[in-house]
Amino acid sequence: MIESKFRFIDLFAGIGGFHVAMSHLDGQCVFASEIDEYAIETYRSNFGMDANHDITQTPETAIPKHEVLCAGFPCQAFSKAGKQNGFEDTRGTLFFDILRILRHHQPKYFLLENVRNLISHNGGATWRVIHENLNQLGYLIPDKPIIFSPHQIGIPQLRERVFIPGVAKGKTKRKAIEIEVPKSKRNVTRSALILNGTPPKEYLISPYEEYVLQAWDEFLQGLNHRVVGFPIWAEEFTKEYDVSPLPAWKQVFVNKNRWLYQTNRRHIDQWLNRYDGLKKFVPTHTKFEWQAGTSIGSVWDGIIQFRPSGIRVKRPTEFPALVAMVHIPIIGWEKRRLTPREAANLQSFPHDFTIHSNNQQAYKQLGNSVNVEVIKYIAKQLFEY
Numbered sequence: 371m372i373e374s375k376f377r378f379i380d381l382f383a384g385i386g387g388f389h390v391a392m393s394h395l396d397g398q399c400v401f402a403s404e405i406d407e408y409a410i411e412t413y414r415s416n417f418g419m420d421a422n423h424d425i426t427q428t429p430e431t432a433i434p435k436h437e438v439l440c441a442g443f444p445c446q447a448f449s450k451a452g453k454q455n456g457f458e459d460t461r462g463t464l465f466f467d468i469l470r471i472l473r474h475h476q477p478k479y480f481l482l483e484n485v486r487n488l489i490s491h492n493g494g495a496t497w498r499v500i501h502e503n504l505n506q507l508g509y510l511i512p513d514k515p516i517i518f519s520p521h522q523i524g525i526p527q528l529r530e531r532v533f534i535p536g537v538a539k540g541k542t543k544r545k546a547i548e549i550e551v552p553k554s555k556r557n558v559t560r561s562a563l564i565l566n567g568t569p570p571k572e573y574l575i576s577p578y579e580e581y582v583l584q585a586w587d588e589f590l591q592g593l594n595h596r597v598v599g600f601p602i603w604a605e606e607f608t609k610e611y612d613v614s615p616l617p618a619w620k621q622v623f624v625n626k627n628r629w630l631y632q633t634n635r636r637h638i639d640q641w642l643n644r645y646d647g648l649k650k651f652v653p654t655h656t657k658f659e660w661q662a663g664t665s666i667g668s669v670w671d672g673i674i675q676f677r678p679s680g681i682r683v684k685r686p687t688e689f690p691a692l693v694a695m696v697h698i699p700i701i702g703w704e705k706r707r708l709t710p711r712e713a714a715n716l717q718s719f720p721h722d723f724t725i726h727s728n729n730q731q732a733y734k735q736l737g738n739s740v741n742v743e744v745i746k747y748i749a750k751q752l753f754e755y
């Protein structure tokens with residue numbers, strides 16, 4: 371068990387998701403490292419700390435002693451790692467910086483975070499390199515990385531991330547590390563959990579967006595099918611060209627869309643008529659994906675995103691991961707976008723957390739950050755070792 375006060379360092383600190391979580395667990399931050407000037411600003415206004423240190427330029431000897439190392443390192447850290455199978459491969463990558471700091475300071479614990487596909491990156495070689503290197507440094511880590519999403523602890527966000535907790539072998543009696551992750555999600559209530567009431571008008575969807583979404587809602591209401599489980603491509607409905615030159619996957623989708631049209635022809639023809647053959651639609655908005663199963667029956671009851679691949683609707687209890695911030699989720703039943711403060715709620719930042727005054731920066735920073743409650747959930751178990 372860790373003492374009531376412990377010291378931690380916050381590498382690739384962003385706006386300090388780890389910092390908030392560790393502070394809640396009684397930790398004290400002794401060093402933070404970040405290079406993005408806007409994230410550094412947010413960090414300073416919340417913690418009064420200067421995080422402005424490029425980790426690649428920071429000698430390990432310049433970092434104060436600590437018991438816990440936290441790092442949500444950028445995914446591109448692995449661009450070079452794992453090409454062969456050894457330590458040398460990690461040199462020059464940001465993961466190497468974590469390793470050299472761990473080697474020098476030998477903190478009792480670390481907690482690393484990365485994107486989900488770290489596991490499959492480079493055919494699994496990247497994970498092997500990480501595992502081997504941390505193991506060789508004398509740390510106990512799980513054989514498989516932990517995959518965890520906030521929705522598993524009742525927070526309405528689907529955001530699968532990989533977590534790698536570690537404990538120094540010489541400082542624990544345990545022989546293996548196991549972190550319990552809830553298997554089934556808890557009952558997440560409609561995102562009331564994170565919404566803050568009526569926001570300013572600037573968050574309302576535009577008349578064009580309302581027109582397009584209304585059209586898709588009418589499309590769904592008139593179908594003979596309860597759920598369409600494939601991407602709907604309206605531009606294919608009335609076409610009859612030969613699909614054989616297309617790649618196989620595309621043939622499948624085009625054929626499915628033709629089938630959808632044939633089995634709902636009357637309704638779809640009327641619908642196309644009513645909406646001028648979708649002439650007013652931006653081409654990507656003629657594509658539509660329903661990812662809400664049978665949980666809801668209307669576009670306006672879901673969480674909507676305008677994406678380059680089309681319009682996507684999800685369950686109201688499952689906000690998509692806040693990553694690509696150009697696709698800020700729309701709350702269907704309120705006909706508006708999520709505010710930055712609500713994005714902070716989704717990431718479980720406290721209400722008094724100061725978010726960046728520039729909205730684009732705020733969304734981006736929150737999209738890059740970790741979910742505070744997820745970090746706490748894992749760290750509490752880790753600190754039992």
Ligand SMILES: C[S@@+](CC[C@H](N)C(=O)[O-])C[C@H]1O[C@@H](n2cnc3c(N)ncnc32)[C@H](O)[C@@H]1O
Binds near residue numbers: 403425441444735740
């Ligand atoms: C995925 S984000 C981590 C966010 C953080 N965990 C949080 O809660 O906000 C990775 C961060 O690493 C930072 N970064 C990239 N290269 C760095 C370097 N050489 N030194 C320090 N930070 C760096 C990026 O600017 C980015 O903010």
